[in-house]
Amino acid sequence: MKNKVLPIVMTTFLAAGLIAGCSNKDNGSETSNNVSKTETSGKTDVTGNEEAALTSIPLPITKESITIDYWRANDAKLTASLENFGQLAAYKKKEELTGIKVNWTHPPLGQQADQFNLLVSTNDMPDVIYYNWATAVGGPEKMLADGRIIRLNEYIDKYAPNLKKLIDSDSDIKKQISLDDGTIYMFPYIRSEARKLNGTAGLVLRKDWLDKLNLPVPKTIDEWHTVLKAFREKDPNGNGKKDELPLTGKDGAGTLNRLNDFAPAFGVLGGFQFKDGAIVYGxxxxxxxxxxxxxxxxxxxxxxxPEIITNDGKAFDYKITNNLAGAYSGGVFSGMGKYYNLMKEANPAFNLAGAAWPIGPAGKSYATFNLGGKVLTYGEAITSSANKDKIKYIVQWMDFNYSPQGHDLFNFGIEGESYTKEGDTIKFTDQIMHNPKLTYDQALAAYALSIMDGPMDQDSRYLDALLAYPEQKEANxxxxxxxxxxxxxxxxxxEDESRLNASVMTPISTYVSEMITKFITGKTPITEYEKFTKTIQSMGIDQIAKIYEDSYKRYQSR
Incomplete structure (x- = not known):
């Protein structure tokens, strides 16, 4: 599972003006929306006299023939059995219920960023784009200012009762879905049950090694040192060789940044953070x-x-499945479930345990990432190329995913085929959990979005239903x-902040990564640490700290 739970501090441009307003002129028709450029406020006006704001999504949404042109990156889990998202069981059922068809376009896997940039540079965009907007050049603000996508606030108020209910009922969602000026630009990937759904990754150890050496799961930095030293010296894999790698990982970037997972024990992070009520650089x-x-x-x-700086996925898998790795950072699926399934026949004694973030001098088990993020940076936006008469139907179609029926459909798939209900509990069927041709994530990806990402409110019951091993649930x-x-x-x-941040932080981040590796490997003595910090300061870090402080003030006032 993608751990899209980790929040991103987005270096995006603030729009100088917004685009694509809309005004309704009542003519008694369902297709009376008229979209116009608003040169003054950039807001969307849908406050005509035609009909009251929807309280639910009508099914079918319209009896007219409507097709939505939709662009999003494909997913390797889905392509294991299907060609495109239109074949996903949830979307097929949605078409049947809403009466709206979708023409899907997927860029080749791995080429979505280049293809997205080409797409938004044209005047012939699809109606809807689903994307990680944090990675768009200039962010959604620039997309709005350049007339690529449209503001959705007024459309949501009138035509999206389900998303509006989520926004109005949760102040965190309301704050996180909005830009600094209050604009909502997408129907997002939401995790309203944030802590549980975001808390799916952390530190993992070989529990069977711990048991063999009569050691508990470590809680403190000192206990971690004791455990790792025992893994190194006491032959827990039992082959008579000193070949154990107590702590490994996959970085592949030629640095030891992965070890920053242990920095919170000292009350610091590898980037900007809170400390004593201020924002500082760790x-x-x-x-x-x-x-x-x-x-x-x-x-x-x-x-x-020592190969933690070069390990790719293949090397990392080899070390775990060949009983060489004692501890690493991983997720409940890719870091635990995957290896349980790979090792259950080769080594039935193989066992894992999730460990809390270690406690050190700071005295707390601090996380390395924000667990409270409810609105992710992925979502579907309506482009300025969308036909003005289609927009309200597109909005209703998008809102369906957040309705009770759409919620279950896109989280679990088709009841009786991919899942069953026992009271409020969800259980996936053998079609998902014991598919003869597909892994469980590939099988679920043929039915629902929850195992991937998408415009929906992800339900933690999907997680409970997929965690087949008690150790996974304990880790979560x-x-x-x-x-x-x-x-x-x-x-x-x-825009100015983003430009300054990019020009100053890129060289600082490169320098810090290089020096962390040099210090830890002994190539640079720790006596030069003061020189290291002074160099960072000379590179302009105080200017960036001010940017973060100003941005945080705007965030608080949303």
Whole structure:
């Protein structure tokens, strides 16, 4: 599962003006919307006299023949059995219920960013684009200012009762779905049950190794050192060789940034964070030096896989499935369930345990990422190319996913085929859990969006139903309980702020990554740490801290 739970501080442009307003002129017809450019406020006016705001989505939405042109990246889990999202069982059922057809376009896997940039540079865009808008050049603000996508607030008020209910009933969703000026531009991927759904990744250890050595799951930095040292010296894989890699991971970037997972034990993160009520840059804090000193010691003692800086997915899998890896960062699916399934025949004793973020001098189990993010940066936006007479139907079609019926459909699939209900509990059928041709995630991807991502409110019951091993459920419970008070929410930058951030932070981030690796591997002595921090300051970090402070103030006032 993609762990899209990790919040991104988005370096996006603030729009100078918004586009694509809409005014309704009542003529007694269902297709009386007229879209016009609004050069003054950039707002969308749908306040005609034609009909009252919807309280529910009518099914079918319209008896007219309507087709929506829709662009989104494909997903490898879906393409294991289907060609496109139109073949997904939930979307097929949605077409049957709403009466609206969809013409799907998918860029080749891995080429979505390039294809998106080409797409939005033309005047012939589809009606709807689903995308990770945090990665769009200039962000959604620039897309709005350039007339690529339209403002949706007034459309949501009038034609999207289900999304509007979510927004009105949850202040976090209302704040996170909006840009700094209050604009809503997409029907998003939502996790209203944020902590549980975001707390699906953390530190994982070989529980069978711990049991063999009579060691508990470590809770503190000192206990972690004891465990990793035992993994290195006491032959827990039982082959008579000192080949164990106590702590490994996959970075592939030629740095030791992966070890930042242990930095919160010292009350610091590898980037911007909260500290004593202020926003600061973690590597400049004295506690970060303590973290680096600890990691340097671990590395010198052979407790860290030296190939952690180059491991790709294949190398990482090899080390775990060949009983070489003792601990690593992973998720409940890709870091636990995957390996249980791979190892259940080769090594029935294989067992894993999720560990809380370690407690160190800071005295708390701090998370490395924000667990409270309810609105992700993925979502579907309506482009300015959409026919003005179709927009209200598109909005209703999009809103269906957040209705009770659409919620179950896009989270679980087809009742009786992909899932059953026992009271309020969801259980996936053998078609999903024991498919003879597909893995469980591939099988569910043929029915629902919950295992991938999409415009929906993800339901944590899908997670419960897929966690086949009790150790996965225990890990989820542990990880969701972490203290995330060091982490920042998703912030937005103005055009000037974004430009400055990009020019200053890119060289700083590169320099910090390089120096972390040099310190930990011993290539640069820790006595040069003060020189390291002064260099960061000389590169303009204080300007960026001010940007973050200003952006956070705007976030609070949304």
């Amino acid at each position: 590597p400049l804090q004295p506690e970060y030096k303590q973290f680096i000193e600890t990691m340097t010691k671990w590395y010198a003692e052979g407790l860290v896989d 419970t542990i990880w969701m309980g972490a203290d995330d008070s060091l982490t920042l929410p998703g912030l937005r930058f103005t």
